[in-house]
Amino acid sequence: MKKGLYPGYDWSVANNAELALRVEEGLPVLDLVDFGRKVGFTIDELARLVHIPVRTYARRVASKARLNVPEGERAVRVMRLYDRARQTFGTHERTRAWLNRELRVLGGRTPLDFARTEPGAREVEAVLERYEDGLFS
Numbered sequence: 001m002k003k004g005l006y007p008g009y010d011w012s013v014a015n016n017a018e019l020a021l022r023v024e025e026g027l028p029v030l031d032l033v034d035f036g037r038k039v040g041f042t043i044d045e046l047a048r049l050v051h052i053p054v055r056t057y058a059r060r061v062a063s064k065a066r067l068n069v070p071e072g073e074r075a076v077r078v079m080r081l082y083d084r085a086r087q088t089f090g091t092h093e094r095t096r097a098w099l100n101r102e103l104r105v106l107g108g109r110t111p112l113d114f115a116r117t118e119p120g121a122r123e124v125e126a127v128l129e130r131y132e133d134g135l136f137s
Helices: 016-025 029-039 043-049 054-062 069-089 092-099 118-132
Strands: none
Touching: 016 069, 029 043, 029 054, 029 069, 029 092, 043 054, 043 069, 069 092, 069 118
């Protein structure tokens, strides 16, 4: 697996076995930082999406720490979902706009908010598939 996961790493098609190993070893927080810079997430947004208090996240970044397993799983979920949406929408701007748009099909929640759990992320991926199939949600 590539050591520098961003820029250009496609999390949506990454090998699950390799990802599992990286998460178990402790995903470097700097991979998440690089991802955030590339796609335009703020520090606060990344911390919220990975369920880490902002100050704790800042300390981890400053010390170049690794994420624990639950945090790593959540980080990978966000990165994979973002890359999957970008495949559909093409640009960072359109992808970010869609991920932050309240969707009726998600009960008026945004895809990023809905994807805070693994089942929620799977549902957001299903919405993307329906969108690609021409069944607009």
